[in-house]
Amino acid sequence: MKLTALLERLQYEVVQGTKEIEITELTNDSRKVTEGSVFVCISGAVSDGHQYIEEVGKKGAAAVIVEKDVEAPKHMTVIRVEDTRYALALASAAYFGYPAEQLKVIGITGTKGKTTTTYMVKSILEEVGHKVGLIGTIEAIIGDEVIPAVNTTPESFTIHQYFRKMVDAGCDAVVMEVSSQGLMLHRTAGIPFEIGIFTNLGEDHIGPNEHKDFEDYKRCKGLLFRQCKIGIANVDDPYFKDVFREATCEIETFGFSEKADLRAEHAELVTRPGYLGVAYHVAGLMDFDVEIDIPGTFSVYNSLTAIAVCRHFNVPSEKIQKALKVAKVKGRIEMVKVSDEFTLMIDYAHNAMSLESLLTTLKEYHPKRLVCLFGCGGNRSKTRRYEMGEVSGRLADLTIITSDNPRFEEPQEIIDDIKIGMKKTDGAYVEICDRKEAIRYAIVNGQPGDVIVLAGKGHEDYQEIKGVKYAMDERDLIADILAEEREREQ
Known part of the structure; x- marks a missing residue:
């Protein structure tokens, strides 16, 4: 692969060497560098990739992508960009042949409800014949392969690696949890999200290694809605308008409120020996009854979110009802x-x-x-x-x-x-x-x-x-x- 192909969607400057070279691998892990690799220098919380330039040069790296002034061995090409995390995301997409463009990508962000909702969406879409990949807090699912998760939203290289595997496995859609950290660190940069979903927002993930304050947390959540075609939001959440303040997508809403485009009515708790659940009527953009084998009001929100997504895939109501009855998430109620x-x-x-x-x-x-x-x-x-x-x-x-x-x-x-x-x-x-x-x-x-x-x-x-x-x-x-x-x- 030519280095120019890897950089085609990036703004960059060639500081040293030439971009007209063949490269073998792309990585941001100095331990994985081999002859002909491109090494992306990430400034992380624990270590700074720029410190390893001499080391990767000895291993035969052909090029480095940097965001700082560096000294590099003369045989290496040095590419300067404004933000290496952003560069890694776009270069990873190119490296794997832009697999996201062959998938309907559904991204779910919010403080709570992301995990359960991803499994519900996957269950409903598979009920009507879609083959759906999943990336989330518990695991990534690619066909029959299950990969335990390290982060809610993996590093961008891993995401595109998964997307490539999903396309090769015959998937036509993927549902993924999108954390505020993932958005802030550009792990999802350049992904053409078909649908973005906002579940809710609570004061979580505020701290020295996460978000500096609640305003930053809200702002990062909102980034998803500048990168998707359709944004689906919980209208009952007090921070809904803040999160969507700079949204560039079409916006739909769900919730209990009469203002919601898709709403839950007549919700009631269902209890039988050995069983707890919830039932309600879906009104607005769709019209049918639902019962779910997961207790609580938040289960109404999670399932309503999944219904709002699957409406865009033209899933009939009877298929949604059936899939929601069997949707299960390991370790979540x-x-x-x-x-x-x-x-x-x-x-x-x-x-x-x-x-x-x-x-x-x-x-x-x-x-x-x-x-x-x-x-x-x-x-x-x-x-x-x-x-x-x-x-x-x-x-x-x-x-x-x-x-x-x-x-x-x-x-x-x-x-x-x-x-x-x-x-x-x-x-x-x-x-x-x-x-x-x-x-x-x-x-x-x-x-x-x-x-x-x-x-x-x-x-x-x-x-x-x-x-x-x-x-x-x-x-x-x-x-x-x-x-x-x-x-x-x-």
Whole structure:
């Protein structure tokens, strides 16, 4: 591939050498540089790629793309751009042959709801024959290949690598979570989004390594709507107008409000033994009834978002109804059948805000008892432990305190911190350090009408102890416990 082809959509200056050269690879990781590579120097939070120019030169790099003045070995071409992150995004698209242009790309941004909504959209579109790739917080899905995620929105090179694999696998659409960090760091620059979605906004991700303030967070969310054809927004969110202030796309809205183009009416909670859900009527741009096997008002928003997207793919209402009944997200209010008398679910809630939201939602179903099992991660803020203990003590009828990922801390010390928060309430609790035994206690002592939540692990299939990740999937633990209890009864 010619270097000129890689740079064709960029503004740049040739500082040294010539752009009329053949190149072999594109990378921003100095460890992956080989003979003939182009190395993009990214100024990161941990290290600055410009420091590695001499090293990559010795490995045979043919060219470097920089945003600073540098000294480079004479054999290397030096390309200067204004922003190397932006350059990496556009160069990656070129390197993989612009695969996004062969896909309908759907981007979902917002503080909450991104993950569940991506799976709902994928489920509905596949119901009518589309082959849909997915990029999100839990994993990337490309045909039959599942790749565990590192970031909600991967680096731009990885995104285009996935897009290329999706096109080669026969996908015609992709739904992806688009984080504010991903937008701020140009990971999604140059992607021609067909549809952009705004779910909601909460005061999250503000800090030295993320967004400097809430205004910056809002601004970054809004970048998606300057890069898509159609923007679909939650009109009920107080920050909707702020996020769309500089939007250049067509705008549609969804929500409970009468102003919404697509709205939910007559929402009601549905409860049966071992089952919690929600039902409502879709009005406005479409007209039909929906029932979903995921509890809570936020499930109405998530499903309404998915419906708004799939309307643009001309999906019939009966196909939407069917797909929403089976759409499941691993570890997000994931119900696991263990009894006809009580309900058990697994959820990723691993901080006070998400746990409060989850438990408040479940209390609306008026369970006989709300039982919350959770632990906290080691080598993380102690404040989170106090806060989660206090939330569970206040909202749950019984809390089972156990271990999560203790990392390099002692599990019992983490439990003791959680109890400090618990003791600010008059909530009942037990402590069982071994997570499997804690789950066994919850199941064996389940009472008719109970709702039991295993919080914190969600989709994770490991437990991290002293630097080692041991296999541990709560679904497997539950299956083992049920088998062991059956044996015991015989």
